[in-house]
Amino acid sequence: xxxxxxxxxxxxxxxxxxxxxxxxxxxxxxxxxxxxxxxxxxxxxxxxxxxxxxxxxxxxxxxxxxxxxxxxxxxxxxxxxxxxxxxxxxxxxxxxxxxxxxxxxxxxxxxxxxxxxxxxxxxxxxxxxxxxxxxxxxxxxxxxxxxxxxxxxxxxxxxxxxxxxxxxxxxxxxxxxxx
Amino acid sequence: xxxxxxxxxxxxxxxxxxxxxxxxxxxxxxxxxxxxxxxxxxxxxxxxxxxxxxxxxxxxxxxxxxxxxxxxxxxxxxxxxxxxxxxxxxxxxxxxxxxxxxxxxxxxxxxxxxxxxxx
Numbered sequence: 001x002x003x004x005x006x007x008x009x010x011x012x013x014x015x016x017x018x019x020x021x022x023x024x025x026x027x028x029x030x031x032x033x034x035x036x037x038x039x040x041x042x043x044x045x046x047x048x049x050x051x052x053x054x055x056x057x058x059x060x061x062x063x064x065x066x067x068x069x070x071x072x073x074x075x076x077x078x079x080x081x082x083x084x085x086x087x088x089x090x091x092x093x094x095x096x097x098x099x100x101x102x103x104x105x106x107x108x109x110x111x112x113x114x115x116x117x118x119x120x121x122x123x124x125x126x127x128x129x130x131x132x133x134x135x136x137x138x139x140x141x142x143x144x145x146x147x148x149x150x151x152x153x154x155x156x157x158x159x160x161x162x163x164x165x166x167x168x169x170x171x172x173x174x175x176x177x178x179x
Numbered sequence: 180x181x182x183x184x185x186x187x188x189x190x191x192x193x194x195x196x197x198x199x200x201x202x203x204x205x206x207x208x209x210x211x212x213x214x215x216x217x218x219x220x221x222x223x224x225x226x227x228x229x230x231x232x233x234x235x236x237x238x239x240x241x242x243x244x245x246x247x248x249x250x251x252x253x254x255x256x257x258x259x260x261x262x263x264x265x266x267x268x269x270x271x272x273x274x275x276x277x278x279x280x281x282x283x284x285x286x287x288x289x290x291x292x293x294x295x296x297x298x
Contacts, residue, residue, distance in 0.1 A: 027260075029232070032208060034257040035229065038211035045230035055232060057237035 005035050009047050016051020019109060021061030028054055046129035060109045068106040068114065069121045075099040076122035076164075080129045081153055096160060103164055115168025126161040130154060193223075197279055198225050199235060200244065200264065200272040207248070207263035212238070236262055244268035 010029050017025050036042065043050060059065075077083070079095035099122040107115025134154065202208070202217050214232060217225045239245045239262075246265045251258040264272065 030257060031233070031260045032229075035210045037256055038209075045227035050230050050233070053234040053235060055243065057234050063285055082296075148270045 005042060006033075006048045009042050014050040016048040016053075017055050017058075017127070018051075019064045020058050021057050021058040021063075024054075024061070028058075052077030055109075059111050065106070065110045065114045065117075066109065068102065069117050072099060072102050072106070072118045072121040073125060075102055077125040079122070080126055081157060082129055082133055099164060100167070103168040104171055106178075107168045110172070112172030115170075115171050115172035116165050117168075119165030119168030123164045125160040126157055130157055132163070195225070195227070195231065195235060196239065197272070197275040199232075199239065200275065203245065203262055204264050204269065204272055205252075207261040209250075209259040209261050213262075225292060239268070242271075244271050268298075 010032065013029065013032065014025060017028070032043070075095055075098050078090055079099050081092050084090055084092050099177045103115055103122060104166050106118035110118075199213070202213065202220060210229070210232060213236075214227055214229070217227060221288060233265060236245065240247060243265060244267055245262045246268075248261045248263065249258040252262050275284065
């Protein structure tokens with residue numbers, strides 16, 4: 001077993017640990033390096049699988065968590081049902097579904113707090129829209145003729161918005177517990 | 180057959196945390212030495228691989244049961260990450276032991292009963 005074999009092994013481990021923070025990646029690879037020196041042989045496991053198992057432990061890095069959180073906001077904007085009155089081409093239901101998938105992704109890779117904050121980010125524009133349409137409907141109607149929001153739509157938007165962070169939080173906990 | 184394998188895997192997984200904590204309670208140790216030491220201490224009862232050990236160590240460290248410490252023992256060699264039990268880890272070990280011992284005792288009686296019946 002040569003150092004080159006070990007370097008190739010580490011390369012595969014790093015591949016499995018994609019999206020994990022650099023410091024955790026370096027720390028684990030150093031630990032494996034010490035292990036290699038001690039035993040003189042490569043671990044028996046598939047290196048990518050080992051890397052993925054460690055990613056489940058560490059979760060993704062802060063940079064990627066922030067990207068997931070930030071990206072959830074525009075997804076939330078385009079999932080506001082009222083927006084289809086102004087832009088009829090926007091598939092709001094599809095964006096709502098995408099937001100949910102995004103929240104699950106954040107929960108899976110980043111854990112419950114990542115799921116919670118991504119859900120909150122997606123829910124924020126929806127809640128803001130609800131407040132605007134509840135309080136400022138008269139103001140909106142000074143630009144658009146007799147715009148109406150039914151209580152069913154309001155209720156649905158509120159429930160789905162609240163569900164996004166809740167789902168993110170609990171899904172994150174469950175996914176990581178079972179992995 | 181698959182169900183049987185799953186049950187065995189589950190059983191080993193459940194006992195592994197306890198074995199790891201009990202082993203590290205005796206003295207701080209690092210990856211490779213834990214693999215060899217556990218196998219030796221349990222007379223081959225616990226044969227673990229890196230894929231089982233490192234994620235378990237990482238999880239226990241995240242839960243605050245283990246404290247890592249980098250030690251450079253030989254000049255020119257990589258520093259080794261030694262794990263030792265924190266006070267929370269010792270508490271967790273105590274808790275697991277209290278659950279484990281009556282379970283093993285009960286199972287031994289159960290298996291002993293079976294042996295007596297068959298003899």
